[in-house]
Amino acid sequence: MSIFDGRLQIEVAVSSGIEAVVKRELISLGYLPGGADRGRITFEGDFKDAFRANMFLRAANRVRVVLCRFDADSFDALFDELCAYDWQFVMPLGAKVIVDAKSHASKLFALSAIQSVSKKAIVSKLCEKYGVESLEESGETYRVEISLDGDVATVTLDLSGEGLHKRGYRVYLGEAPIRETLASAMIQLSVWNPDRPLIDPFCGSGTIPIEAAMIGLNIASGSMREFACESFKFAPKIFDEVRQEARDLERRDRQLKISGFDIDPAAIRLARKHALRAGVADAIHLQVGDMRDVSSNRKYGVIITNPPYGERLMSEGELKDLYRDFGKMTSRLDSWSVYAITSYKGFEKYFGKTADKTRKLYNSELECRLYRFLSAPPPKRVKAEDHDKSDI
Ligand SMILES: C[S@@+](CC[C@H](N)C(=O)[O-])C[C@H]1O[C@@H](n2cnc3c(N)ncnc32)[C@H](O)[C@@H]1O
Numbered sequence: 011m012s013i014f015d016g017r018l019q020i021e022v023a024v025s026s027g028i029e030a031v032v033k034r035e036l037i038s039l040g041y042l043p044g045g046a047d048r049g050r051i052t053f054e055g056d057f058k059d060a061f062r063a064n065m066f067l068r069a070a071n072r073v074r075v076v077l078c079r080f081d082a083d084s085f086d087a088l089f090d091e092l093c094a095y096d097w098q099f100v101m102p103l104g105a106k107v108i109v110d111a112k113s114h115a116s117k118l119f120a121l122s123a124i125q126s127v128s129k130k131a132i133v134s135k136l137c138e139k140y141g142v143e144s145l146e147e148s149g150e151t152y153r154v155e156i157s158l159d160g161d162v163a164t165v166t167l168d169l170s171g172e173g174l175h176k177r178g179y180r181v182y183l184g185e186a187p188i189r190e191t192l193a194s195a196m197i198q199l200s201v202w203n204p205d206r207p208l209i210d211p212f213c214g215s216g217t218i219p220i221e222a223a224m225i226g227l228n229i230a231s232g233s234m235r236e237f238a239c240e241s242f243k244f245a246p247k248i249f250d251e252v253r254q255e256a257r258d259l260e261r262r263d264r265q266l267k268i269s270g271f272d273i274d275p276a277a278i279r280l281a282r283k284h285a286l287r288a289g290v291a292d293a294i295h296l297q298v299g300d301m302r303d304v305s306s307n308r309k310y311g312v313i314i315t316n317p318p319y320g321e322r323l324m325s326e327g328e329l330k331d332l333y334r335d336f337g338k339m340t341s342r343l344d345s346w347s348v349y350a351i352t353s354y355k356g357f358e359k360y361f362g363k364t365a366d367k368t369r370k371l372y373n374s375e376l377e378c379r380l381y382r383f384l385s386a387p388p389p390k391r392v393k394a395e396d397h398d399k400s401d402i
Contacts, residue, residue, distance in 0.1 A: 012244030013099045014057040019076040021166055022051045022063060027371040027380075028195040031069045035198075039066055048114070048159070052076070058248040060169055061239065065232040065252050068194040068225070070174055074155065074166035082163040083117050085127050088156075091163070092131035098139035100167060102243040104149035107132055109156060116158035128156045150241040171238030177224075178234035179288035184215030184280050188316045188351070188373055194221040194231070196380060199369065200312055200349045201387070204266055207311030209346075211301035211339070213270030216281025216294075218314050223290035226266040230256035234288070262289075267311070269295040271304050302335050309345040310388040316373075319353045333360035340383070348383040357381060 022043075024032045029046035036043040039062060041053040053059075063073045078095050082088040101107070109132070111124035118124055132154065133145050153168040175191040197218065202208050204226035210218040224231065233256045240249050272278050278298045285291040301317075317336060320329035337360070340348050350357070353376050358364050365381035372378065 011099055013075075013077070013096075014242070014245045017054060017056060018060060020053055020055050020060045020063060021074045021076050022053075022067065023071040023074065024049055024051055024069070025071060025192070025195075025372055027369055028069050028192070028199075031195045031198045032067060035067050035069060036063070039063070057239075057246050058252065061237070061248060061252050062255075064170055064174065064237045064239070065230050065256055067174060068221070068231045069191050069198060071191060072168060072170040072174055074168050074170075077154075077165045077167055079162060079164045081161050082158065083161040085118065085123065088118065088124070088163060089127050089131045092128055092165070093135050095135065095165070096139075097132050097135045100244070101136070101152045102149065103136070103140040103142065104146055105136070105243075106147040106149060106151045107136075107145075108151060108153045110153065112155065112157040114157075114159050116160055118158055124156055124158065128154070150243070151238065152242070153238065169237060169239040171236070174231065176235060177231055177288070179220065179284050180215065180217065181287065182215070182280050182283060184277050185274075186318070187215050188217050190217055190221055190231070192351075192371065192373060193217040193316070194225070195371070196314055196316075196349060196351060197222050197225060199380065200314055200382075201347055201384065202312040202314065204264060206388075207267035207306060207308040208269070209304060209306065209311060209313050210270045210315045211304045211313065211336070212315050212317045213272050213281055213296065214274075214277045214316070216270055216284045216296060218316065219268050219270035219281070219294045219296065220285055220288050220290055222268050222314070223266055223285070223293040224288060226261075226268065227264055227290060227293060228259050228261045229289060230259070233257070264293075266293045267308060268293065269297065269306075271297050271299040271301060273298070273300050301332075302339055304339060305342055306346075310385070311343065311346045313340060313343070313346055313348045313350075315349070316351050319376075319378075329354060330356070330360045333357055334362065337362035345385050347385045349380060351378050351380045353378045 033043045043051045043053045080091040109125045109129045111121040113119045155166045157164045175189040177190050208222050213219055275298045278296050281296045318324055366384050367382040369380045371380050
């Protein structure tokens, strides 16, 4: 018997500002997500559903399964409740147990003490059930999180391993790259769809064009990597089935109109390597070039970009000039919509237009705004709901 054979409460960790994107992704995967609460969205499903969430969610940070929830207003209560849980149905003898802790408005706030008390409880229960004196912990890793909110402890098990932004294609680090999950969220927040042209004029190591191509070709975000739960001894072996589902859904022959430009030849070299690794090199056009020279004969395209913020890459004066010239460049593409993320507060002033919508997002820890400048939709063939879908 294992907990992975039954119904599970599955918890998806999301960054602030993109909860609605992940909820929409879950709904399109066929699930019924609850509301977002402190960066977590939950839904019910079985182990295969949890693995599908890992495989297909593009904007989520990680997937966990909720093991138990109980009141814990003292370390004794925490220890006793964790000892009462049937850990032998989660992990085998030899499991390497790592405990993370979080505390919010709780009597128990010393994270290292929460971690050590919890670990002691889990290990003592496993020792008792397996009839051993001590655990060797030489096997696979099981990462347990104890999250205290007030006096309520929620205990989860991580299924992802490395964060879901690690798709597996970005092996070389460029200058100030954006997380793959955030890039995907920006694309999903935009009016872009695979029939419309997309340009990233500051593409750096290629994250935005690559994520757009993966959406366009329907390549699952997790298809190039492995997940921690694939090595769980008691997990049902549904992995090949889900990987096959992902392959069956791919549409690699689809023609896309996605381009990325960067002034730095090294960045474009990197972007090409990443595109190759992601299997989308034939679907995107990557070119060394100054954003000031970017133009297109196509109409009704979408610019989605992460320009320099000036934190490290250039002086404030240079940044203002760059944003001014970026504004002029986009004026030439007057039927195109523009989405730009930056932490620089004066962006709209120098860009020369006021955004019709802004959204607070975080690039890692840095607070940013995603500025939207929407143009009219194409006259035909684009359904109204495609054009309005950014209003989530
Ligand atoms: C914040 S980084 C983009 C990172 C990218 N989103 C990624 O994930 O790797 C900004 C990029 O703008 C490029 N850049 C700066 N000035 C430019 C210009 N005038 N034209 C085109 N690219 C420029 C830089 O070389 C840098 O790669």
